Amino acid sequence: MQCRGYLLYNRVIIPDVGCANEIYWNGFYGTFLGVAKPRKKGIQSPLELSIIEALYLLKNKKLQVLQGIRVINEDELYSYGVERIQRFKELYLVYEDLRKKGFVVRRGLKFGCDYLVYKYGPGIDHAPYGVQVFRYGETFDPIELVRMGRLLHSVRKKLILAIVLNDGKIKYLLLEWWRP
DSSP states (O other), X not given: OOEEXXXXXXEEEEOOHHHHHHHXXXXXXXXXXTOSSOOSSOOOSOEEEEHHHHHHHHHTTSEEEEETTEEEOHHHHHHHHHHHSTTHHHHHHHHHHHHHTTOEEEEOGGGTSSEEEESSOTTTSOOOEEEEXXXXXXXXXXXXXXXXXXXXXXXXXXXXXXXXXXXXXXXXXXXXXXXX
């Protein structure tokens, strides 16, 4: 069964709780509305997905996205994301790459980075990595890099820089504290 999600601003909502549970528990996509840390299946709440998560699920035939009653295709959702979200192309490419490699990818805002990356998923293991996405050639303040690294280190996570090259390929750099 393909679940339906409804595009609302910069989110996609899955109102059917059966579908919401199916999508969440089969890859830890999205967040249940009003539920901070889901512990067991059968949550009676709609699921909220980011546009990036929704696009990934749409491309993988797990989700149908509607805007009102109109079905939206992959290209339309991608364009919608590019228009509204800074660095959407790069963020999506990294998200898709990490998911294809078998990782569970979640929002990292709380830890000052773009993504948290789990081997198994939230509630099962702790995310060992925080990922920050950069466009090749993009400049940034080195102090920001130090802040990210220190914050992630304080919660026992390593910082990965994901650099999206001009051809769409991604280079990953792992940064960790070194004590001689």
